[in-house]
Amino acid sequence: MPSLTHGPLDVAAMTDALRREDCGAVLTFLGTTRDHHEGRRVARLAYEAYEPMALRELQALEREAAGRFEIAACVIAHRLGEVPPAEASVVVVVASAHRGPAFDACRWVMDELKRRVPIWKKEHFEGGDAEWVRGTPLPGAPEGE
Amino acid sequence: MQLNVLFFAQARERAGVANATLSLPEGSCVRDALDAIAREHPALASLRSHLAVAQDGVLVRAADPLREGAELALLPPVSGG
Numbered sequence: 001m002p003s004l005t006h007g008p009l010d011v012a013a014m015t016d017a018l019r020r021e022d023c024g025a026v027l028t029f030l031g032t033t034r035d036h037h038e039g040r041r042v043a044r045l046a047y048e049a050y051e052p053m054a055l056r057e058l059q060a061l062e063r064e065a066a067g068r069f070e071i072a073a074c075v076i077a078h079r080l081g082e083v084p085p086a087e088a089s090v091v092v093v094v095a096s097a098h099r100g101p102a103f104d105a106c107r108w109v110m111d112e113l114k115r116r117v118p119i120w121k122k123e124h125f126e127g128g129d130a131e132w133v134r135g136t137p138l139p140g141a142p143e144g145e
Numbered sequence: 146m147q148l149n150v151l152f153f154a155q156a157r158e159r160a161g162v163a164n165a166t167l168s169l170p171e172g173s174c175v176r177d178a179l180d181a182i183a184r185e186h187p188a189l190a191s192l193r194s195h196l197a198v199a200q201d202g203v204l205v206r207a208a209d210p211l212r213e214g215a216e217l218a219l220l221p222p223v224s225g226g
Contacts, residue, residue, distance in 0.1 A: 031226045047225070050153055050218050053202040054225075078225060090226050110226060118199070118218075119225030120154035132155050135222030138197035140204045 002058030002076045004051055009077050009088045018095040023072050025099040029106045031090035033083045037133075041126040047080045047089060050118040054078070057117045061109050069105035071096040076109065078119060089121075146171055148211060150182060151218040156196065159188040169211065175200070176207040178217055195222050 015028045033045045058076045065074040073095045083089045092109050096102040115136050124130040148167045152160045165185075169177055175198050183189055189196075198205055199218040211217070 048154060049225070050151065050199070050202075050220065053199055053218070056202060114223070114226045116223070117225050118153065118220050118223055120221065121224040121226075122154070132221070133224035135224035137195050137222045138204060138220055140206050141197040141220075141222070142194045142207075 002055060002062060002078075004049055004055060004058075004078055004080055006079070006081045009079050009091050011088060011091055014075060014077060014091055014093050018073050018075060018093045020072060020095055023095040023097055025094075025096050025102045027094045027096075027099070027102040027106050029090075029092040029110060030088040031110070032088050033085050035085040037123055037125075042085065042123045043126045044082055044084055044124045045089065046082045046122045046124065047078070048120050048122075049078070049080055051080075054118050058113070061112055061116070064112075065094070065105045065109050068108065069096070070098070070101040071105050074105060074109065076113070078113075078117075080119075146173065146211060146213045148178060148214070149216045150178070151216060153218065153220055155192055155221045156189060156219040159192060160186040161188075167217070173211050174207065175205050175209050175211060175217075178211060179207070182219070189219075192221060196220065 018026050062074045075093045077091045079089050094102040094105045121133045150165045150167050157163050197220040200215050
């Protein structure tokens with residue numbers, strides 16, 4: 001089950017929860033906030049989501065990943081609200097019998113998440129101004145067709 | 146018909162509200178809702194070609210019909226991760 005949380009993500013607990021006797025690989029990906037963007041210093045990032053739809057889309061990603069790749073389990077968590085630099089804004093954990101499919105599934109999940117899930121990121125720069133990250137139009141947007 | 150409109154990210158900031166109630170004639174489609182919202186919030190004009198729309202959490206197209214009492218979400222380009 002995916003989760004959206006307004007506090008720090010518990011990476012160790014998420015990783016441990018996917019250890020299984022039938023799996024030789026547990027892969028954990030952290031998307032962490034970066035302190036620079038196009039040459040400017042970023043003081044902090046803030047995320048917002050259309051939460052019910054984002055949760056459904058994340059759940060669909062977990063399910064689709066399990067169908068596309070030879071993996072045993074996939075769990076995604078995304079943090080919302082303000083996230084200081086170097087902290088995890090997103091965590092994807094994949095467990096599989098062998099490591100290859102876990103790497104493939106994890107990359108696929110992150111690529112799809114950035115395209116499909118209604119979450120938005122705003123960069124607050126040093127100096128006080130802020131900008132929404134340009135992003136990818138969802139299907140149905142005139143620009144995205 | 147009455148709809149509850151939700152604004153997110155840039156759309157929320159430009160509209161100056163996070164949600165609003167919209168009244169439209171029976172038989173209206175998504176495009177009609179966007180037209181009415183654009184009249185009410187001219188600051189959204191430059192964003193319109195980038196906006197996707199979800200009705201009750203499901204993406205819809207401009208010509209799709211609206212349902213009475215639906216939740217209509219305006220979704221700018223996404224940037225999670």
